Amino acid sequence: MKLLPIEEIATKINLSSDYLTSHGKYAAKINLKSIDPIAKQGKLILVTSTTPTPQGEGKTVTTIGISEALNYIGEKAIACIRQPSLGPVFGQKGGAAGGGQAEVVPMEQLNLHLTGDIHALTSAHNLASAALDARLFHENRLRDRFTEKSGLPRLNIDKNAIVWPRVVDHNDRALRDIYVGKMAENLENVHPAAFDITAASELMAILALSKNLQDLRQRIGKVVLAYDMNGREITAEDLEVAGAMTAILQKAIEPTLMQTTENTPVIVHAGPFANIAHGNSSIIADDIALSLADYVVTEAGFGSDMGMEKFFNIKARTSGVFPSCIVVVSTVKSIKANCVTDNPTAIEMLECGARNLGWHIHNAKRYGLPVIVAINAFPNDTVEELAFIRSFALENGAVDCEISNAYAEGGKGASILAEKIVKACESDQKAQLLYGDDLNLQEKIFAVASTYGATEVDYSPEAMAILQKLEAEGYGNLPVCIAKTPASISHDPKIKNVPAPFILPVKTLQLAKGAGFIKVLLGDVMTMPGLGLNPAYRNIDIDEDGNIVGL
Amino acid sequence: MKLLPIEEIATKINLSSDYLTSHGKYAAKINLKSIDPIAKQGKLILVTSTTPTPQGEGKTVTTIGISEALNYIGEKAIACIRQPSLGPVFGQKGGAAGGGQAEVVPMEQLNLHLTGDIHALTSAHNLASAALDARLFHENRLRDRFTEKSGLPRLNIDKNAIVWPRVVDHNDRALRDIYVGKMAENLENVHPAAFDITAASELMAILALSKNLQDLRQRIGKVVLAYDMNGREITAEDLEVAGAMTAILQKAIEPTLMQTTENTPVIVHAGPFANIAHGNSSIIADDIALSLADYVVTEAGFGSDMGMEKFFNIKARTSGVFPSCIVVVSTVKSIKANCVTDNPTAIEMLECGARNLGWHIHNAKRYGLPVIVAINAFPNDTVEELAFIRSFALENGAVDCEISNAYAEGGKGASILAEKIVKACESDQKAQLLYGDDLNLQEKIFAVASTYGATEVDYSPEAMAILQKLEAEGYGNLPVCIAKTPASISHDPKIKNVPAPFILPVKTLQLAKGAGFIKVLLGDVMTMPGLGLNPAYRNIDIDEDGNIVGL
Secondary structure, X not given: OOOOOHHHHHHHOXXXXXXXXXXXXXXXXEOHHHOOOOOOOOEEEEEEEOOOOOOOOOHHHHXXXXXXXXXXXXXXXXXXXXXXXXXXXXXXXXOOOEEOOEEEEOHHHHHOOOOOHHHHHHHHHHHHHXXXXXXXXXXXXXXXXXXXXXXXXXXXXXXXXXXXXXXXXOOOHHHOOEEEOOOOOOHHHOEEEOEXXXXXXXXXXXXXXXXXXXXXXXXXXXXXXXXXXXXOEEEOOOOOOHHHHHHHOOOOOOOEEEEEOOOOEEEEOOOOOOOOXXXXXXXXXXXXXXXXXXXEEEEEOOOHHHHHHHHHHHHHHHHOOOOOEEEEEEOHHHHHHXXXXXXXXXXXXXXXXXXXXXXXXXXXXXXXXXXXXXXXXXXXXXXXXXXHHHHHHHHOOOXXXXXXXXXXXXXXXXXXXXXXHHHHHOOOOXXXXXXXXXXXXXXXXXXXXXXXXXXXXXXXXXXXXXXXXXXXXXXXXXXXXXXXXXXXOOOOOOOOOOOOOEEEEEOEEEEXXXXXXXXXXXXXXXXXXXXXXXXXXXXXXXOOOOOEEOO | OOOOOHHHHHHHOOOOHHHEEEEOXXXXXXXXXXXXXXXXXXXXXXXXXXXXXXXXXOHHHHHHHHHHHHHHOOOOEEEEEOOOOHHHHHOOOXXXXXXXXXXXXXXXXXXXOOOOHHHHHHHHHHHHHHHHHHXXXXXXXXXXXXXXXXXXXXXXXXXXXXXXXXXXXXXXHHHOXXXXXXXXXXXXXXXXXXXXXXXXXXXXXXXXXXXXXXXXXXHHHHOXXXXXXXXXXXXXXXXXXXXXXXXXXXXXXXXXXXXXXOOXXXXXXXXXOOOOOOOEOOHHHHHHHHOOOOEEEEEEOOOHHHHHHHHHHHHHHHHOOOOOEEEEEEOHHHHHHOOOOXXXXXXXXXXXXXXXXXXXXXXXHOOOOOEEEEEEOOOOOOHHHHHHHHHHHHXXXXXXXXXXXXXXXXXXXXXXXXXXXXXXXXXXXXXXXXXXXXOOHHHHHHHHHHHHOEEEEEEOHHHHXXXXXXXXXXXXXXXXXXXXXXXXXXXXXXXXXXXXXXXXXXXXXEEEOOOOEEEEEOOOOOOOOOOOOOOHHHHOXXXXXXXXXXX
């Protein structure tokens, strides 16, 4: 592998270096002026997966591998992925750069900081929190004299109705549920608070859904930070902090160009998790890529019930840009791991586990597009196993099924898959959304729930009250972003394979006014992961030459 | 003003672009391999000031102006400054880029993010906190089975003896005094905690005092995060997190090259505050600059009682690198503001306020070097006022006194000052420290206290107990870092001008084992500022073209 200077990668896709701001030799931010709305005619390939197991399906490897393979067979292709969060890097999962011959490089730069966007986002997010608590402090301190002294209107913040947590890009369990406000001095300013991981920030969702800097500015102005003593919204605009937050994100709006081990261009941008946010790279990154390449391969987080559903019903609804085909990634091992029968034989494991694959193919087909199954190959896979999966996939509605050997062989190892993808994209089928804007929130939630196989939705009293309030306030036209476990198609990580039929519980709802969706939380959804018993950070260090090891 | 590509700035000082990692067109990180120990023969000029007033003395403007002026008169000069913290940028003070014709540009890049070092530092710092609380959680959760399950020794963290706060680079008062640990679930992990501003982090002091990446790694290993149930230190090495923290800082060890409005090279690195930390740019930045230029102008935070004292007794003690002369910056307005007489006339104001200047000249002269007074000129200054200050300065031991008109005129406006500085540097006087390593901690503290004019040091019972414990544990050989208000030479911001004689109270001491000093806190020292009633963020926004305004 030989890394090329990033300007050479740009030249491959006719991207002028005038649009680049380099961050070292191998990464550059791309100016949004490079988006050519007329040239925007590339085809988008959406990569999703079966229900993920702790071992992972190699979805990023396959996404990168397909982009390399398309170039290998002579097409011009770019991959679009999210920036990895430091939480998993130092926690359990490790980096998110792909691997083997299908990796984004330099891997250390991708996994740590990159061009600083996540740090900027954390900073912009927390400025709003500092500003809100400072206003609470000064309004309490000066009481009736506040307006006279400051020239500002009283916001009358209800300290128990602050809905904007702080964020940090680490797995810091101890910050999930805290008390802030100078406890020792004055209980008046003390209130419960929380930190989420940055990937869960509404600001991260906003970055990924914005069309340009002005759109970002408008959306940030709309975010609801808290409610006042009369239950009215207090937004970032009300606090006059939206402009400064946008200034902090002025450069974060620009995606970053990198390359793969085969020098295929990769555009990295934003990083919303797919369990607690919408789980897709940015609209801007796709727009740039589609105006530069014939094929753009993008990855949606977790299984098709998670990132893929949100790609369509949130991201594509906002952008108007739809894929030409959907690739469902799985592995032989992962399919077997979905089997829940007692003491099965090897082939029985595959047969019963494949039901999960079948569900994901069916789920992907709801959106009206050709679905291809990609088996991320491992050395121990047998011909019989692969033949079984292929015939199962075709019987269950996939237009094709092919292995990807990209980890071991790079683009060449996924070249047959790439040819089949190109063919599938030629069908030019018209995509459709799961629900229209005009359905009410309960109808939208049921539409998604029914794709999981749920027969009923059970709202907690809190959820129902919030739902009715949101409808009354005119937010019923927004799409829903279901926050749930990725480990099951249902809400319950213990229910493997295909959980239907079941009742889907809704614990609570949250308005994400800036992002433009309603978060629907099923049970306790983790918005701040914790470090495990044997965290990855223990193995990470610098060596004698100053190189990073163990990442 | 025309900005030059950063490679052209590097060429001016014979710095090969092989050593640069560009971050946009106008900023580049400098590889430490560029340090040539043989070529390191430039002269260092240390810029300090009189006791600062809220209006400021223009110390950064003068620092930048002197570096421009040295180039104007034909010398090769570089300025070394700290990276601004976002706290003041969005709070009250605004950016720290200098101004007028003596500004570091692009100002927006300097003030926001730059090359991401402060963000990296915040992240590395908070990883240790997350790791420590996670270990507490797992040891509590698994009890006697912890070692069996994890293969790791029990650390037996005393949750009430955690001395490593978290940090955030904002003025967030509400995080000064918090409770963390999932309060709702299990009180066992709940404990008091705090956030400091990143500039107060021991890690920031370490970055500024490290000689290279390996030194940084060793120092990080030594930082004390908490004490165990038997009162023994738990370090970052014990928690096996020091390597990962260093990996996060792998690029932050490299200073950033920028330029002034007159294209003079500026090296920006680290950002410890001078009230709560040692208040100087990095040893590495000085090393690089001194191997590239004949003159290096560096700024120490706040008055000479703050950053300058720490420059000598902490930074120079560590590096072995001393200045050739000291510049004390003041303004007519600031000198007048130091007057505390009732109803004075204009000249009386100047006469009584000048005592503060006299004290700072005297204080600077303790270190054995020539002291020059620089008056940062304003349009309203009169010839009589300037003549008075000049004669006062000379009578009080300054080798010279000259105005700096760098704000209005750039290097030309400080060219006479620069000539006088060059002349003063030629004296080659030998610098001396205030105290030797072998003095005990009380003697060291008294040595600094007596320079303030204190006749006695009054230790709280807590301070005395910690002092004796530190001596007993063998930390008596470390230098002391006095944390106090910058608004007075004493510990009390209300005591203006020259406070002697007085009794200096010491509230508590803290070991900064990685940084290699003992923090001595006088009264309540603010380690997390708050946002004021009319914070600067209100005026910051992006305009229609996406440019940042109001910074």
